[in-house]
Structure formats: structure tokens, C-alpha cells
Amino acid sequence: MRSKRNRHLTSGKHIRSVVRGIGSYLPANKVSNADLEKMVDTTDDWIVQRTGIRNRHIAAEGETTSMLATYAARAALDNAGLNASDIDLVVVGTATPDYTFPSVATQVQASIGMTHGAAFDVQAVCSGFVFALATADKFLLSGSHKRALVIGAETFSRLLDWKDRTTCVLFGDGAGAVVLEAQEGQGTIRDRGVLTTHLRSDGRHREKLYVDGGPSSTGTVGHLRMSGREVFRHAVSMVTDVMTDAFAATGTSAEDLDWFVPHQANRRIIDASAEKLHIAPSKIVVTVEDHGNTSAASIPLALATAVADGRIKPGQLVMIEAMGGGFTWGSALIRW
Numbered sequence: 001m002r003s004k005r006n007r008h009l010t011s012g013k014h015i016r017s018v019v020r021g022i023g024s025y026l027p028a029n030k031v032s033n034a035d036l037e038k039m040v041d042t043t044d045d046w047i048v049q050r051t052g053i054r055n056r057h058i059a060a061e062g063e064t065t066s067m068l069a070t071y072a073a074r075a076a077l078d079n080a081g082l083n084a085s086d087i088d089l090v091v092v093g094t095a096t097p098d099y100t101f102p103s104v105a106t107q108v109q110a111s112i113g114m115t116h117g118a119a120f121d122v123q124a125v126c127s128g129f130v131f132a133l134a135t136a137d138k139f140l141l142s143g144s145h146k147r148a149l150v151i152g153a154e155t156f157s158r159l160l161d162w163k164d165r166t167t168c169v170l171f172g173d174g175a176g177a178v179v180l181e182a183q184e185g186q187g188t189i190r191d192r193g194v195l196t197t198h199l200r201s202d203g204r205h206r207e208k209l210y211v212d213g214g215p216s217s218t219g220t221v222g223h224l225r226m227s228g229r230e231v232f233r234h235a236v237s238m239v240t241d242v243m244t245d246a247f248a249a250t251g252t253s254a255e256d257l258d259w260f261v262p263h264q265a266n267r268r269i270i271d272a273s274a275e276k277l278h279i280a281p282s283k284i285v286v287t288v289e290d291h292g293n294t295s296a297a298s299i300p301l302a303l304a305t306a307v308a309d310g311r312i313k314p315g316q317l318v319m320i321e322a323m324g325g326g327f328t329w330g331s332a333l334i335r336w
């Protein structure tokens with residue numbers, strides 16, 4: 001019996017959402033821990049010891065999330081050798097849109113000159129890219145769409161209380177994008193493409209990580225508020241749960257992975273998650289040192305880094321996972 005996941009593209013074939021291209025963008029302004037020492041009561045030592053972060057990029061005045069997303073999208077299209085006319089779906093994971101509406105996705109759509117198809121945002125904070133990828137994957141598997149731009153883009157610097165040392169040292173701005181294409185596979189885990197996705201959320205954790213403003217509450221943008229220790233306490237078990245689900249759904253294990261590309265929030269969370277699932281340290285892609293936590297942008301930025309430097313190659317098995325405000329959390333297992 002055929003699984004529900006492997007719907008037909010044409011009779012007798014299985015659809016997979018295959019990564020055709022990838023691109024990213026980081027704002028030019030690089031801010032070091034030493035720069036932050038001049039702004040709040042913190043030290044390079046504290047930040048490095050607790051998080052692994054040394055630098056982050058901060059968007060220039062007037063540089064918005066949709067601009068970052070558009071730069072990343074254009075780079076991904078170039079990398080795929082495709083044009084905007086080849087894309088029929090744009091899904092953007094972001095918690096920092098330029099405007100309450102329209103969506104960042106429709107702004108990207110206009111900027112790249114795409115006048116057909118559909119474009120919308122997905123709001124799952126730091127899990128935004130995993131949620132956007134899973135959403136686009138389901139659209140492609142249904143046969144309704146052929147090629148999707150999946151983007152994670154954020155300007156978290158605009159949500160930060162720059163007087164709060166417990167949060168302002170942790171985040172950065174950036175964007176990353178992949179082009180997913182519906183291709184015919186065999187329906188096995190040897191196929192290239194997204195092999196499985198697992199999304200979770202639990203709204204009871206709202207108070208641990210939230211923004212204290214919004215159009216329907218305060219009428220202001222608000223600032224990010226976080227009980228870091230509480231988030232930390234849940235992070236490892238949540239992300240390892242959804243990775244375990246991905247292994248179970250595909251009959252794979254940590255040993256089969258070529259690369260583990262986690263959400264880049266904190267080096268200690270990344271290492272503890274890998275250790276719990278016996279993922280070898282040599283397989284972990286870490287960019288938090290140079291990017292900080294860029295929320296929904298962190299995974300595609302890390303993927304783009306590891307593709308550009310030759311680590312991630314076609315045919316390799318890549319696990320991505322994230323956890324963020326809500327709480328939301330999720331994983332995707334991709335044969336690159």
C-alpha cells in the first residue's frame with residue numbers, strides 16, 4: 001500500500017520536494033561582543049561562555065526584512081538557474097515583517113517580478129523556516145504547486161530592548177532561502193528531497209518567550225521578552241523529540257546523518273541535543289558564533305554556509321530542527 005506521503009506526480013510516481021538552489025544574505029554591519037560591551041553591562045567572556053556567539057549582523061536603518069528576504073531569494077534562484085516565472089509558491093517564515101500587512105512573502109513576490117502563484121508568511125518565530133518548509137512541502141506533494149521559494153528572514157534587532165542585556169546580546173538579522181521543486185522519486189529514503197517533517201507547538205509556554213506588543217493588544221511593535229533559563233530547560237528535550245520522530249518515520253538513525261543543521265540559538269543547546277541523540281560533533285554545522293540567533297533565518301543561513309564551503313553535497317542526508325516562541329518546534333529530514 002502506498003503511504004499518504006508519497007502522492008502521485010503522474011501515475012505510478014512519487015513526489016519529493018527537492019532542493020534545487022539555496023541563497024542567503026547578511027546585512028553589512030557586523031557587531032562584535034566588544035561593541036556590545038560599550039552598550040550594556042556585559043562581557044565577551046560571558047556571551048561566549050553562555051552562548052558561543054562572537055558576532056551578529058544588524059540591518060541598516062531602512063533595510064527591512066523583505067529586502068533581506070529578496071536578496072536571499074534572488075541568490076537562491078540564481079543558484080538554481082531559475083527565474084521568478086518558474087516559481088509558483090513563496091512561503092516566508094518571519095516574526096519581524098516590514099508591516100503588519102501585507103506579508104513579507106507578497107513583497108518578495110513583487111520584488112522578484114512574480115505576478116502569478118501564491119505567496120504568504122508563516123509565523124512560528126525561531127521555528128519559522130521548518131514550518132515554512134513543511135508547509136511548502138505539503139503543497140508540492142499535493143500536486144497543486146510545482147516550485148516553491150521557502151525563505152527564513154528576520155530583523156530581530158528591531159524587536160530588541162537594547163537596554164536588556166539578557167536578550168540584546170543574543171540575536172542578529174539575516175535571511176536565507178531555498179528553491180524546492182517537485183520531482184519524481186522512487187518513494188524510498190534514497191530519493192533526493194524532503195523525506196519527512198514533524199511540527200509541534202504548545203501554547204501554554206507563551207510567557208517564557210514573547211513580544212510585549214502587537215496591533216491588537218498595545219498597538220505598538222513591542223520588545224522581545226524571554227526567560228532564557230526556562231527556554232533552555234525545554235529546548236533540548238523538545239528538539240530531540242521531533243528528531244527522534246524523523247528517524248522513526250524514515251527508519252534512519254543518527255549514524256545515517258551526514259549533517260545536523262540545527263537552529264542556531266545557543267552552542268550549548270546545539271551540543272547537548274547532538275550528544276543526547278549520539279550525533280557525532282564532526283557532523284554539526286554551527287554558525288551561531290558569527291550570526292547570533294537570527295530566528296527563522298538561522299537554519300537557511302547555516303545550510304547556505306555549509307553548501308557554499310562544500311560540506312553539504314547532493315545526495316547527503318541532512319537533519320534540520322528548531323524550537324522557538326509559542327512554543328513551536330519541528331524537524332525535517334532532507335536528502336540534499
Ligand code: UT7
Nearest residue numbers: 042043046050126165166169228229231232265266323324
Ligand atoms: O531561539 C530560541 C529561543 N532562545 C533560546 O534558545 C535561548 C535559550 N536560553 C539561553 O540560551 C540561555 O538561557 C541564555 C544564554 C539566555 C542565558 O544563559 P544562562 O546560563 O541560562 O544564564 P542565566 O539566565 O541563568 O543568567 C546567569 C547570570 C545572571 O546573573 P545572576 O542572577 O546569576 O547574578 C544574569 O543576570 O548571568 C547574568 N546575565 C548576564 N551577564 C553578563 C544575563 N545576561 C547577561 C549578559 N552579560 N549579557
